[in-house]
Amino acid sequence: MIRTIGFDADDTLWHNENIFDRAQERYRRLLEKYHPAAEVNVALFATEMRNLRLYGYGIKGFMLSATETAIELTKGEISAAEIREILRLGQDMIAHPVELLPDAAAVVPALAKDYRLLLITKGDLRDQERKIAASGLAAHFHAIEILSEKDDAAYARVLQRHGVDPKEFAMVGNSLKSDILPILALGGAGVHMPYHLTWQHERVEEAPRHQPRFRHIERLAELPPLLPTL
Amino acid sequence: MIRTIGFDADDTLWHNENIFDRAQERYRRLLEKYHPAAEVNVALFATEMRNLRLYGYGIKGFMLSATETAIELTKGEISAAEIREILRLGQDMIAHPVELLPDAAAVVPALAKDYRLLLITKGDLRDQERKIAASGLAAHFHAIEILSEKDDAAYARVLQRHGVDPKEFAMVGNSLKSDILPILALGGAGVHMPYHLTWQHERVEEAPRHQPRFRHIERLAELPPLLPTL
Incomplete structure (x- = not known):
């Protein structure tokens, strides 16, 4: 029986990857006079x-x-003014307003009445704190954990810190790699809600459909009726 | 009676500001053909x-x-190769080995026998975690708190989370602004150990010498005998 629910934040409660996607589009346009756009993505990902x-x-590393x-890529031909434009597009990303995903504003407060909620995210400390504050959802969470990596060991530490039995824990998130597979490995339940964009680093080949505690949803409104079945 | 001790990390347990100092020296040399070195610091601090x-x-923001x-400062005259050199000097800062301050390797394990120790630091999540792991001191701390800001409210949250009565808490650090004044305001004890360099943002005019729970030490070996007097 699930007593505690962990929520991922970026692309689970609010939009994030679309901001990166638009920034990379701006970045490719900036470089297109020097380099074919198709190769820019490959080179950027390799550097990242x-x-x-x-x-x-996080955005600063990006x-x-x-x-x-x-x-x-430009063999040093890029101008300082163009580099200033790269900094500007990053600053615009950081200042971008938080846009909640559908149902988040209703489902999170409703679940907080019956479950203990943890917000478990990774990335820049300052940037994640800003988004959590701007989301208006912070008060519904028992605790907020901002991690530098979301792997089995990091989740095990978080669950131990809050006295959570993995069997009574469900994690909800858009990344199979960071939100679902580590929790299934610990004996918890994983509810995967894909976002329409996935950063290449987070992609895994196949969903663990054979796992009895794995579920797939399309939107957050499907989550509450599903929890008693886990 | 002190039961819990909070330690700042950068410039309290290990060297940090000297790494920034050397990086800024490299940065000024890089720009000196464009701009007088004395003005570079002022402009950089204003941007920061x-x-x-x-x-x-943290280093990424720097x-x-x-x-x-x-x-x-160069009105866009700086070359891409010179900007690459700025990135390189930052990457060297991040990869810099952790150098403990005098006494830290002996005093921290000794105090861990009689007190509950918290490590309370601010900055980049990844960078602080790297330094804590490399320091060899992590196992002596009951908890590690990496904050985005060290002010009264942030300290109050940390102390509450760990069930610490501020009266029974002493914070040790090199920054009056970030380590000492907020704790004195909460009713705790503050032990100031200045580092020979202080970032301009952390400077405050005067030590709170009139405060009965304020102490000043020159090195960590002075800390253990002083704690029973607080």
Whole structure:
């Protein structure tokens, strides 16, 4: 029986990847006079992966890797004014208003009456705190955990810290890799709600459909009736 | 009677500001053909303060603000290769080994036998976690709190979360502004251990010497005998 629900934040409660997507579109347009747009994505992703250990997740790391990639791809031909434009598009991302996903504003307060809710996210500390505050949902969560990585060990620490038995825990999120597979491995339930965009780093081949505690939903309104079946 | 001790991390347990200091020296040298070195610091600090709300504390924000400042100060004359050098000096900062301050390796384990220790720091999540792991001191702390800001409200939340009575709490740190004044305001004890360098943003005019629960030490070895007097 589920007593505690963990919610991912970006692309589960509010839009995020669409902001990255539009920023990358701006970035490709900025570089198109130097480099074919199709290759820009591949090069940027390679830089992001090389720098992930140094920068972690989040917009600031994206800005730094995008600047580095632009210098590489243009063989140093890019102008300072164009680099200033890369910084500006990142600053616009950080300042972007929080847009809740459908049902979030109704489902989260309703579930908070019957379950203990944890918000479990990863990324820049400051940026995640800003979005949580702006979402208007913070008061419904028993605790907010901002992690540098969402793997089995990190989830195990969070559940232990809050005295949660994994059997009584369901995690809801858009990333199979970061939200679902680690929780299934710990013996909890995983409710996958895909977002229409997935960052390449978060992609996994196949949903664990053979797992009895795995569920798939299309929108948050499907979550409350599903919880008693887990 | 003190039961719980909070330790700041950067410039209290290990060196940090000297890494920023050397990076800024490299940065000034990089820009000196464009701009007088004395004015570079002023401009960089102004950019950092303007961006603090967006970026928070830490090396990634420093790298982004240093890039932005270089473009401004050189009126866009700086080359992409020179901007790549700014990114490189930031990456070197992140990869810099952790160097403990004198006494830290002995005093922290000794105090952990008699007190509950909390590590309370601010900055980039990933970067702080890396330094805590590399310090070898993590196991002596009951909990590690990485905050986006160290003010009265943030400390009050941390103390409440761990069930700590402020009267029974002492905070040790190098910043009067971030480590000492908020704790004195909450009714706790503050032990100030200045580092030989202080970032301009952390400077306050005067130590609160009239406060009965304020102490000043020069090195960590002075801390254990002082705690029973607080």
